[in-house]
Amino acid sequence: METRIEEVAPGIHQLTTHIAEMNFSFNQYLIAGDEPMLFHTGPRQMFPLVSEAVGRVVPADQMRWISFGHVEADECGSMNEWLAMAPQSTVVQGMTGCMVSLNDLADRAPRPLADGEVLDIGGHRMRWIDTPHVPHAWEAGIVYDETTRTLFCGDLFTQTGAYASSSTADLVGPAGAAEDIFRSTSLAPSTGATLRRLADLDIAALALMHGPTFTGDCRTALLDLADDYDKRIAAA
Ligand SMILES: [Fe+2]
Numbered sequence: 001m002e003t004r005i006e007e008v009a010p011g012i013h014q015l016t017t018h019i020a021e022m023n024f025s026f027n028q029y030l031i032a033g034d035e036p037m038l039f040h041t042g043p044r045q046m047f048p049l050v051s052e053a054v055g056r057v058v059p060a061d062q063m064r065w066i067s068f069g070h071v072e073a074d075e076c077g078s079m080n081e082w083l084a085m086a087p088q089s090t091v092v093q094g095m096t097g098c099m100v101s102l103n104d105l106a107d108r109a110p111r112p113l114a115d116g117e118v119l120d121i122g123g124h125r126m127r128w129i130d131t132p133h134v135p136h137a138w139e140a141g142i143v144y145d146e147t148t149r150t151l152f153c154g155d156l157f158t159q160t161g162a163y164a165s166s167s168t169a170d171l172v173g174p175a176g177a178a179e180d181i182f183r184s185t186s187l188a189p190s191t192g193a194t195l196r197r198l199a200d201l202d203i204a205a206l207a208l209m210h211g212p213t214f215t216g217d218c219r220t221a222l223l224d225l226a227d228d229y230d231k232r233i234a235a236a
């Protein structure tokens with residue numbers, strides 16, 4: 001097992017580890033600003049692979065910010081390993097995640113961001129957006145890099161299997177097939193509206209956790225995903 005690392009947008013490095021036995025892959029993103037950020041850490045068991053791959057681009061012990069969409073093993077399983085390895089690093093997440101979980105779970109105090117607040121990491125302006133229960137979890141949020149117009153959308157559009165680092169191929173079909181298997185999305189009445197609000201951002205790339213970085217028509221992809229969820233809700 002090894003971790004591939006590819007620069008998918010200026011200063012944005014996608015790390016991908018494919019687990020053949022699971023037919024599933026896990027990405028993390030290194031945003032190599034003046035103050036480097038890791039967006040989702042990967043599971044704790046993957047920390048040796050991920051930290052080694054990060055070290056090919058920036059010294060891993062220089063990591064400044066550890067961020068993620070919600071509290072789950074593949075989102076933040078190794079946050080405390082990172083806090084230990086990088087002495088100046090801080091976990092940064094939404095107000096809800098910090099209040100409910102991270103003030104307790106993180107080995108150092110996290111930095112909470114309000115909905116819409118921007119963290120300037122030097123070369124990238126990272127905007128936190130609350131998306132409660134989308135794709136799942138009360139504390140869920142998404143980060144938008146205003147500089148490269150990249151939306152770090154975590155588990156949205158999750159697909160199975162291996163994939164190229166970047167793609168313009170349809171995301172919604174594979175995401176629907178994965179949703180049929182995993183049923184991982186919270187199908188709430190507000191789910192579609194939350195996705196349509198994200199579609200209003202000016203997005204050049206969708207950086208997935210379990211799928212490629214998509215550089216096609218991001219607005220249409222988000223609107224089509226919202227429609228797919230609305231259909232599932234109506235059918236339920
Ligand atoms: Fe998740």
Ligand SMILES: [Fe+2]
Pocket residue numbers: 074075154155209210
């Ligand atoms: Fe995930």
